[in-house]
Amino acid sequence: MFKNILRHPLGAVGLIVVGLLVLAAFLAPLIAPYNPYAIDVKHVLEAPSLAHPCGTDLLGRDVLSRLIYGARVSLEVGIIAVGISIVIGVLLGALAGYFGGLIDSLISRLIDIMLCFPTIFLILAVIAYLEPSIVNIMIVIGLTSWMGVARFVRAEFLSLKEREFVLAEKALGASASRIIFLHILPNALPPILVSATLGVGSAILIESALSFLGLGVQPPTPSWGNMLTEGKETLEIAWWLSVFPGLAILITVLAFNLLGEALQDLTDPRRRPR
């Protein structure tokens, strides 16, 4: 699988960039040239130079170091939020698809209802009651983005539950949870993996938008979104504050999307490149 991704040109780019980002996030204290919180009043709003490759911000903090630490926040939020949404999506989708009937109607209706709320509005409404913090952001994004996964897991279960290997297990008296998790779910893993990879990208986009609006990760913790808030305020005098953090978001999301597309090409026989 790993080798195949590296042979897929776009997938290889995605995988390498994601790998570098994860590495940068882990090794942030080692590779960041400065302390991301260190205020330096003598070097306020300096344009990019050799000493500060991405310039400095309003408080003289090094932008590159803050970007590297920002990768931690973005990846954490992206991955944990997606983890939550996958768990909810798989559970509800499996229940609906396997048991059918009333359970299926209830869950399917819930999915339809959730899809009618414009996500940002729903997230904002919930955030308004909680304190905006990294943990709350993860939970709220996870709770509002499971519908896609639930839908295709349900479809997968509907089509697989009548197949011989499942019927045979049933005849042998296997419990429902054993059939669901041990026999049917493994078949649905590839599309789940694809959707998780693509999901990390969109979760990072949502997190950065929330942080940009002042309702996500709060300063002084650096996140690419809240760095852009400062960039907006200084748009006229310091272009580097609004260009670099945005570029970081774009590249990260792009990398996850490319990786997701590559995984889809490799796992879905209908999408094999010809």
Added chain:
Amino acid sequence: MIRWLAKRLLELILTFWGITLLSFIIIHLAPGEPLSPMADFNPKFTPEMRERLRAQYGLDKPLHVQYWNWLKGLASFDLGRSFAPDRRPVWEKIKERLPVTLLINALSMLIIFVVAIPLGVLSALKEGSLFDRITTVLVFIGYAMPGFWLALLLMLLFGIKWAILPISGIHSLMGYEELSFFGKVLDWAKHLVLPVFVSAFGGLAGLSRFMRSTMIEVLRQDFITTARAKGLPERVVIYKHALRNALLPVITILGLSVPGLVGGSVIFESIFSIPGVGQLMWQAVMARDYPVIMGNLVIVSILTLLGNLLADICYALADPRIRLGKN
């Protein structure tokens, strides 16, 4: 078709009921209660006052009674009053801001439609060509582009560097009243260019990609081979046989993209200082103005629901299988 629509309508009503129930649950599952922001910052807020306010807002009644009262209010657009100092009815606040948001969303929908469909069709027809590759790259960038960053970049270029477009508000603040009718329209148009572009950008990528893959799929089907084998000119095969069939699912996608578009309003309206419902929502969340937040959430999801219904009706009219009544 009538039966099909009736079934959809019934589903819609159920969904609508679910939206109100879920919104209501969100209000009441929240820790604390809607009155606490008023109480927490007001040292003069006595327990007696709290009780009186609780009674006034109906918070002392059992939950199902509260839900019923809230539903009744909703039916007559009574969404309560804002916590803001002006204490205005929530519906009044939303109503005066709806037209701007709807206008921008309708315009960007139009742009998405007009640009994305030809782009997707051309890509599909020239699958693998340089044009197809370039659009695919652009689509990927479009998917990954944070809308608010795009807005900042455009403001930097058009508003500050070249200074050819205004970057804030919906019309000029100075001298707007003296403008002639066309002058006013032009002034609005100038202010709308960047917000509409930002709002349309994400959807553009999604729809053109979708259009491309549906068109490719349709072109591979047997009836296209048949049409070609009959000796029909390629133009007829593509535009009459293939395109018509590929356009059908687009209608559904347009309906499904409404929530995303409307959700985007929060972001670009707060960036460009546009007085629409998105900005209202943002300000309400910042100020913890709960009645306005809930009112916004419900109204916006009802609009989404109506958008979906509209898409369904268009679909029914366009698809002969439904129009002619064969389920």
